[in-house]
Structures are given as C-alpha cells and as structure tokens.
Amino acid sequence: MFSKRRSRPTLLVVTDAELSARLRANIVAYKKFQAAQGGLLHLGLPGLWAFAQPSHPETLSQQQAFFESLEALEAGLPRLEDFYRAHGIRLWRVPLPPGTTAAEQLLARAGYRKEDGGTFAMGLGFEDGPLTPPSIPLEELTSQEELIPLNAAAFGPSTSIHLEPWHARHFPELHIRGIREGGQLITGGLTHDAGDTAGVFLVATSHTARGRGLATEVMRGLLLDAQRRGRVAAVLQSTEQGYAVYRRLGMRDLGLWVDWVRRSG
Template structure:
C-alpha cells in the first residue's frame, strides 16, 4: 500500500470520527462543499481541536472566507488547516489568506495481520469496557490539567458501538492504559492512546495496541492508521507502523 493510499484512508477515517464527535458533544462543525471545519469554543486555546479538513484544494480555496467568518463567530483565536503530503495547490490560497505553516503531524499506517492473542502479564486485566469513561479519564490525566475539561466533556457523548471500540488494561481497580479504534470500511483509526504516568515503561502501550490490532483484524479490518504524537512515534515505529508523511499545519491567527 502506498503512502498516498494510507493518507487517504486516514483522512476519510478522521473525517468521520470528528463528525461523530460533533453529534451532540461540545465540538461544533461547519459543513461546506468539500470542507468540514471543527471548533471547540469552550476550549479555544486547544489549537489541535480547531481544525479544517478538505477534499481538494479548490474546495478549500472557495471555503476560506466563510471559514474565517465562522471561526471568528465562535470566538476561536487560532485554527489550523492540515495540508496533506504532496498537495502543494492548497498552499498558495492559504498563504494569500494569511495562513502560515508552523509544524507537522506524522501520519502512520500498518497492514494488519492475525497474530496470536498478546501475552497478558500476571496481575493485569484486559477489558473491552462498555463505556469510554476510564479511557477518557486516562487521556485527561496524561495530557495535562488544562485539557482535563475537554476529555470530561466527552465522557457522556462517546460510547462503544459497531464502529467505535475501546480497550482498557487495569491492575485491580486501577486503569493503567487504554485506547480506541474507530472503524470505517476495512480501516481502523487509532485514537486516544494513553498510559497512566506511573505505569509507563512497562510495555502497556504496546499491549493495548496489539489488542486493538488483533480485535480489528478479527472484525475484518486490514489496515490501521493514526496520527502520531512525539511521545508515541517511537512506539508506533516499533510496532511496524510506516510514516506516510507529515500533515503540515497551516495556522491562521485571528488576533
């Protein structure tokens, strides 16, 4: 599978995952022809969540003026447009509209196989929870107190379903690591990967990922895709993920 194919799968999966989040939760969505914009006005400083996705450069160029007006209405001071590898036609319109490239997020993909069940160390329990609460609570713990409210907002909105599946590793009553898989077609998008700070360097992140992969493969998925943080990049490489190229964030500052 080519890097372009992996990028296309991640784009489609993330498009649907963000749209799911916008159904009744705090995330707001603007749906324009070929473009979807997402805003989190309750947490305006969370730049990662103020995001525009597009199907092609022409649709993006035509949407830039209404996008700016909408983000200003939401009182969001900064938002971003991730430009996918090789899509240079988007850069000119963005630059003319006042956007500037600032950083990039690696897109990664893995062809799934049917491995044996992962070994579970003694004392650990592997669960497929009926709610996302503890996975989200782990993310709130790992990504800073300033972001805790964001994850708290999703504890009622996101629930496991035929598309959304959660994995949790606990020790006794204590959740140690977790993540979710959002599945679209034959592709599993991996999100919300987190390990309790006191339980790191025990291989629990890899254990959670192996469980997600095995479960997704058993459901007929053939590819896993994700966006990698700096902290997670090395883990995903060791698990066999291939870097399909960075999504460059073109950022617009309203003030």
C-alpha cells in the same frame, strides 16, 4: 486429462497514499461523530470539513479543518473564516500532509502561517503481514470515561476536553481496550470504525506504568480486534513519544502533517 490450475487471487495492497486518504477520512468521521453527540460544532462544505469548540476558543487543537482537494480548500476558505469568527474563535488550523505545496501557497496568501513541529501520520494495511496478539489479557471497556483522565494526565487536559459530553456512554463504532493494576486503568486506547478502516485514538499510559511495553500490548489487541471485525487497515496520528512504539508494530510512516494556523484579530 489435465486439470486447470486455479490462479491465486491477487491480494489488494493498501498504498501509502490510500492510507493517508483513509486517515483523513477517519478523522473527519470521528469528529463528525463527536459533533453529533454535542462535543463539537461542525461545518460541512463540499470537500471541506471544519470543527470548532467555542467553549475553549483558545485551544488550537480543537479548532481544525480538513480538505479533500485544493479546489475545495480554495472555494471554502471564506466560509471557513466566517464560521470561526461567528463563534468567537480567533485562531484555527489546517493540518497539511506532505506534498501539498500548492495548498501551502494558498494558505500563505490567505494569512495562514506554518507552525513548528507537526504530527506523524501512520497507517497499516492488514495484508502487510500477520499481527502479533497481546501477551497479556486486555479488558474490554464499555465507555471512554476512564480514558479521559488517563489522556489528560499523559498529554494535558486539552487532548480530551471534546469528549466530556458523551464519554460515559457506549457506542458501537468505538472499541476500547485497557489494562488495570490495583483497580486503576494504567493504559488504554480505542479504535473508531469508519467504513473498512479503524482509526486509533486516545492511546495513553500513566506515568507510573511507562517503560513496561503496556501500550504495545494494548495496540496489539486493538489492531487484532479490528482485523477480526473485517477492517482492512488501521490509521493514526502519533506523538513523538509514541512513534517508535507504532513503528515496531509494523505501522508505516506516512509523513509529518504540519499545522497552518490562521490568527484573526
């Protein structure tokens, strides 16, 4: 008598398109989380989300909007402008992922202009392959407090001004790891859980500790922790400096997100 051979379950592979959608969703969730703590203002429309920080109206990085579909963007553009104008903000941005030609044309007609450069979108499905654990011990931090000066020194103060109202508190959505030397935090970063995806934010290394692979070790710890919590993917936006680090960790290049900026008045 022959026994039936059990078929192996098919592993779900997270596609690049799905990772891009997860990245947008995680950023929006992270920004909404910040707004709930008092760091940002939030406008929520069907398929369109805008964030503003009136205390720093000239800091473009803090005035940004994300959309789910071309129809949502087109319907929400007038409300978007009213939102920023009402709070005294005269410049804001809409980051566009690759392949959004129709959205580019729509924004161009509405007075937006394409900026030079952009931000690398990256993602990793944990089914892509085994993760390498960190080779040195990482410290689990209870709050984001020490990440703020670390990021400000590494990338400029505008990168972390939105964290000031709530940086010293603990939140279960945030998982923070770092490395100290001489009692000082020299590298660190965090993940923000939204659904089954971990978004990576605020990874930075002090200037005096660069070139030693410490950011790689922190990333290994963040990714492995996320997988152990049951997340299925990790996503992030990378600077040009961090791109090579993330690629060596197996993260996929999801293309360059380019800012389209509206300057009003």
